[in-house]
Structure formats: structure tokens, C-alpha cells
Amino acid sequence: MVRKFDYTPLLGWSISRYDTFKLCKRQYYYQYYPKSDTEFGPTKIYTLRDLTSVPLEIGNIAHEVIKTLLKRLQKTAKPIERDRFLEYAEKKTRDLSRKKVFSEVYYKETDAIDPETQILPRVSAALSNLIDGPRLPWLMEEAIEKKDEWVIEPEGYGECRIDGQKAYCKVDFLFPVGEEIHIYDWKTGKRDDIKHSKQLRGYVTWAHFHYGADYTKIKPTVAYLLPEYDERSVELNEFDIEDFADRIRSETEEMYEYCDDVAQNRPLPKEHFEMTDNLRICAFCNYRELCGRENAGSSVEEDLPF
Numbered sequence: 001m002v003r004k005f006d007y008t009p010l011l012g013w014s015i016s017r018y019d020t021f022k023l024c025k026r027q028y029y030y031q032y033y034p035k036s037d038t039e040f041g042p043t044k045i046y047t048l049r050d051l052t053s054v055p056l057e058i059g060n061i062a063h064e065v066i067k068t069l070l071k072r073l074q075k076t077a078k079p080i081e082r083d084r085f086l087e088y089a090e091k092k093t094r095d096l097s098r099k100k101v102f103s104e105v106y107y108k109e110t111d112a113i114d115p116e117t118q119i120l121p122r123v124s125a126a127l128s129n130l131i132d133g134p135r136l137p138w139l140m141e142e143a144i145e146k147k148d149e150w151v152i153e154p155e156g157y158g159e160c161r162i163d164g165q166k167a168y169c170k171v172d173f174l175f176p177v178g179e180e181i182h183i184y185d186w187k188t189g190k191r192d193d194i195k196h197s198k199q200l201r202g203y204v205t206w207a208h209f210h211y212g213a214d215y216t217k218i219k220p221t222v223a224y225l226l227p228e229y230d231e232r233s234v235e236l237n238e239f240d241i242e243d244f245a246d247r248i249r250s251e252t253e254e255m256y257e258y259c260d261d262v263a264q265n266r267p268l269p270k271e272h273f274e275m276t277d278n279l280r281i282c283a284f285c286n287y288r289e290l291c292g293r294e295n296a297g298s299s300v301e302e303d304l305p306f
């Protein structure tokens with residue numbers, strides 16, 4: 001049973017929050033404190049925050065379709081009809097992409113995004129790799145018995161406590177098999193072993209906190225859906241988790257230093273949140289309009305030696 005928390009304004013660690021903090025303090029400010037900005041105001045910042053991109057949307061749609069697939073497996077063990085499943089994914093791709101504003105269009109890198117050629121082929125490839133791969137038959141054989149205990153993209157942000165510290169680690173899919181708890185995280189982007197292994201540690205602590213399971217019984221896996229299906233798992237023990245908790249504590253404290261009032265999570269004035277000097281980061285940032293770095297992408301290209 002997932003434990004619930006009363007709301008408090010205190011800052012909570014998450015992997016994406018700390019990654020943004022390390023990448024660019026100004027991006028972190030816009031992303032997490034839009035209401036504090038009096039220069040541009042929250043409405044403008046929310047508009048930019050909500051921009052998507054082609055790679056992001058491929059991941060979002062694949063996650064959405066996998067969520068539906070797992071919920072369907074929970075209802076009936078009837079085999080999945082491949083063609084119907086991929087037709088559903090096509091429809092979902094069109095529906096979801098139509099509703100989004102793409103940063104590539106907003107920043108005039110292209111006139112429009114064509115979901116049929118720019119999104120659908122990769123979504124279809126990712127989902128085909130999943131349903132043609134070994135994991136679904138295994139799931140139907142080994143995990144179906146306890147299907148009522150499956151947790152599929154739980155509501156909320158995945159709040160938990162890591163050694164007493166507020167943190168957020170949201171799992172994609174958690175299910176029991178015998179005495180073990182398995183956690184799956186679907187990826188459509190590039191492999192990043194350092195980042196993903198940190199994420200897996202977060203999932204283990206989340207599952208331990210909510211289910212009280214022994215660390216050695218929690219089996220987290222990153223499932224790469226592209227270019228072909230591949231998995232990476234880690235075995236963790238309580239010493240790994242102690243190290244992880246120490247790291248979360250020091251990362252949280254680093255972020256606290258940018259708070260004027262930690263308990264209320266009120267930020268220091270914006271000028272304390274420096275803009276990065278690295279234009280390669282700006283080239284992919286949704287807020288580049290606010291920093292006068294709309295052309296960061298082309299200046300990076302001009303810098304290239306060939």
C-alpha cells in the first residue's frame with residue numbers, strides 16, 4: 001500500500017530537480033519557482049515549461065501506450081493482437097501530438113512537426129520491440145498471479161522519505177513475483193548508466209519505504225526500448241542505500257542554499273540563480289527566450305570546426 005503524505009511546502013529532492021539545478025541555476029529557478037518571478041510572470045513561464053520536443057514526446061507517448069497495455073493485461077490474459085495494438089499506438093500518437101506545442105516550432109527551427117514521419121516510426125519501433133521481446137511473456141507467466149497488486153504509473157509525484165528526507169521517485173511499473181518486488185522503468189532515449197543507476201537506487205528506496213520490503217528483494221530494471229529491447233538491472237544492499245541517502249542529503253542541502261526560507265521553500269532573488277555560460281545547454285532549453293538566447297542553437301553550430 002502506497003503511503004500518503006499531507007502537503008508541506010518543504011523542498012523535496014528528485015533526480016530531475018537536482019539534475020536541473022546542476023545544469024543551470026536560472027533554468028532551475030524558472031522550472032521550480034515560476035510564481036516567484038516578477039519579471040516575466042508565471043503564465044509566460046508555464047507556457048514555456050509546457051513545451052515539448054520530438055524526443056520527449058516519443059517517450060511520453062510510448063509510456064502512455066504501455067500504461068494502457070499493462071492495464072489491459074490486468075483485466076484479461078487474452079493475447080495481444082499485434083496489429084490492433086500498433087493501430088492503437090498510431091491513433092494515440094496523432095491524438096497526443098496534436099495537443100502539444102513543440103519547442104522546435106515555438107523557436108522556429110521548423111514550421112511544423114509531422115507526427116507521421118517524426119514521431120510515429122520511433123514510437124512504433126519502441127512498442128514493437130517491447131511486445132516482440134521476452135519480457136511480456138515472462139510477465140504473463142510469472143507476474144500475472146498477483147496482477148491486482150501491480151502498480152502502474154501511480155498517481156502523484158512519488159513522494160517518499162529517504163532516511164527521513166523528503167524525496168520524489170516515481171516508478172513506471174512495480175509488481176510482485178513471489179517474495180520479490182520488481183520495478184521497471186521504460187526508456188526510449190539514450191543509455192546513460194550513471195544517471196539511470198541513480199534512478200534505480202531511488203526506486204529501491206521508494207519501494208522499501210512504501211512496502212517495507214528488504215532491499216535485497218527489490219529488483220529494479222531499466223528497460224531500453226530503442227534501438228532494440230535491452231535491460232539493465234542492479235543489485236543493491238543496505239550499504240549502497242546508506243551511501244545513496246548521504247548523497248541525497250548533501251544534494252538537498254546544496255539546493256537549500258538557494259532558499260531564502262527553507263521551510264517555506266521560498267527562493268532567493270532571481271539574480272542569485274546564475275545563467276550557464278554553456279550555450280549547448282541553452283540550445284535545448286525551453287526558457288531561452290527569457291535569457292535572450294533564442295539563437296543559442298545556431299551559435300553552437302557556428303562554433304563547430306567542420
Ligand code: SF4
Pocket residue numbers: 024025026027028274275276281282283285286287288289291293
Ligand atoms: S537559456 Fe540557458 S541560461 Fe537561460 S535558463 Fe536556459 S540554460 Fe539557463
